[in-house]
Amino acid sequence: MTKTQRTPKPKSPRSKKVGGVLHLTEADVAELLDIRLAVDTVEECFRRLASGEAANVPRARVQAPGILLHTMSAAAGYLGLVGWKCYTTTRAGAQFHVGVYDQTTGQLLALIEANRLGQLRTGATTGVAVQWMAPADATEVGLFGAGWQAEAQLAAVATARPLKNAFVYSRNPEKRADFAERMTAALGFRVSPVDRPQEAAADLPIVITATTSSDPVFDGSWLEEGALVCAMGSNALSRAEIDATVVRRAETIVCDSVDACRGEAGDFVDAIEKGVFDWPRAVDLADVVAGRAVGRGRNAGLKLFKSVGLAIEDIALAAKLLTLARENGRGTVLPM
Numbered sequence: 177m178t179k180t181q182r183t184p185k186p187k188s189p190r191s192k193k194v195g196g197v198l199h200l201t202e203a204d205v206a207e208l209l210d211i212r213l214a215v216d217t218v219e220e221c222f223r224r225l226a227s228g229e230a231a232n233v234p235r236a237r238v239q240a241p242g243i244l245l246h247t248m249s250a251a252a253g254y255l256g257l258v259g260w261k262c263y264t265t266t267r268a269g270a271q272f273h274v275g276v277y278d279q280t281t282g283q284l285l286a287l288i289e290a291n292r293l294g295q296l297r298t299g300a301t302t303g304v305a306v307q308w309m310a311p312a313d314a315t316e317v318g319l320f321g322a323g324w325q326a327e328a329q330l331a332a333v334a335t336a337r338p339l340k341n342a343f344v345y346s347r348n349p350e351k352r353a354d355f356a357e358r359m360t361a362a363l364g365f366r367v368s369p370v371d372r373p374q375e376a377a378a379d380l381p382i383v384i385t386a387t388t389s390s391d392p393v394f395d396g397s398w399l400e401e402g403a404l405v406c407a408m409g410s411n412a413l414s415r416a417e418i419d420a421t422v423v424r425r426a427e428t429i430v431c432d433s434v435d436a437c438r439g440e441a442g443d444f445v446d447a448i449e450k451g452v453f454d455w456p457r458a459v460d461l462a463d464v465v466a467g468r469a470v471g472r473g474r475n476a477g478l479k480l481f482k483s484v485g486l487a488i489e490d491i492a493l494a495a496k497l498l499t500l501a502r503e504n505g506r507g508t509v510l511p512m
Contacts, residue, residue: 196509198286200501205292208500211331214300214493215307219465221252221492222304226466229254232488234436235411242266248487252495253279259491261290274494284512286498290490293497297489299328301432301461302384302406305481307336308464309430310404311381315340318376320393320417321386321409322346322355329386329408334363337382342367345376345393374398385409385417396421404479407443411484416442418480423447427477428470429458432486440484458482 224230235248249260259276272290277283306314314337319330322344330342342359344367346352352369359367370376377383377394380403387393387409396419399405405426409417423429423444431437437444438455447453461481463469501507 197284197512198507199510200286200288200507202289202292204501204506208497209296211296211299212335214296215303215332215335217492217496218297218300218489219304221488222462222465224254226462230488232486234439250488250491252491255495257495261487261490274490276494288494293493295324295328297493298325298485299332301483301489302329302408303332303336305406306333309479309481310337311402314381316380317342317382318380319344319384320376322352326386329384330359339365343370343376345370345373387417389417390415392419393417396425399478406481408483410442411440413442413445418443420447420450420452422480424452425478426480428479430461430464430481431458432461432483434458434460436484437482441482443482
């Protein structure tokens with residue numbers, strides 16, 4: 177065989193450029209992140225949104241037979257990262273993923289299984305709202321919903337206020353009783369299941385809705401003046417957890433993003449149709465955190481916080497997760 181015919185030797189893997197994408201599982205997320213860290217991280221991302229050091233693109237959806245694909249993205253310039261969150265919903269359930277890229281090189285840095293991540297960031301956003309909007313002396317909370325998201329909602333509120341009692345209502349008695357028992361043990365204060373929705377709304381300083389209901393879960397006339405309502409369960413115009421009375425009574429209305437809520441917050445649809453709400457009344461949570469809008473004033477009026485979920489929350493928390501994973505040697509490098 178001549179030199180020109182000689183078959184070249186395969187290159188050694190060691191000679192290749194070292195690289196790859198860090199894959200982080202649900203177990204990695206659960207091990208490295210907690211709700212206190214999530215609240216602090218999400219609060220900072222809203223502060224950076226206000227300063228123009230971050231940008232958020234609202235959710236978009238595309239449908240095929242039996243499936244919905246949901247996509248959302250954000251740029252966290254203050255972290256040097258951009259990224260996306262994509263998830264599918266089918267009859268079999270939902271699958272969540274987050275991807276994070278280096279802002280300078282465009283390299284994909286991490287691919288993250290993001291169910292737990294989403295639970296934490298959603299709860300953390302409510303925690304930020306409670307910190308900035310709820311009565312400073314609040315020690316009790318009412319909670320509608322006893323599912324996966326409700327757990328993080330309650331835990332996040334407990335980081336922002338010294339809770340002593342929580343009252344949870346769900347249409348399923350067994351589910352709310354089990355939730356109350358588990359969360360009492362986990363959080364160290366009394367969580368009580370209640371038989372009537374009034375008991376989770378009336379005479380309470382904080383009321384949270386974390387349900388999949390398409391219709392309002394309580395009567396807005398039950399709320400005491402000065403209470404804060406945090407509605408987070410609906411992110412579609414066809415669903416509403418709160419009624420027009422809540423919106424009409426609210427002297428302060430704050431959205432995680434007014435732009436996102438315009439397209440996704442069904443909680444405002446009935447109030448708009450009845451002429452008791454228009455969008456100039458609402459302000460962004462970023463402006464409250466930055467001190468440009470008042471979330472908790474001296475007035476005793478009702479306050480409403482509405483969240484639909486933003487990609488910037490996911491990307492900010494994913495960035496924190498990536499740092500912790502590298503420090504602790506967690507994750508698997510994918511040869512991409």
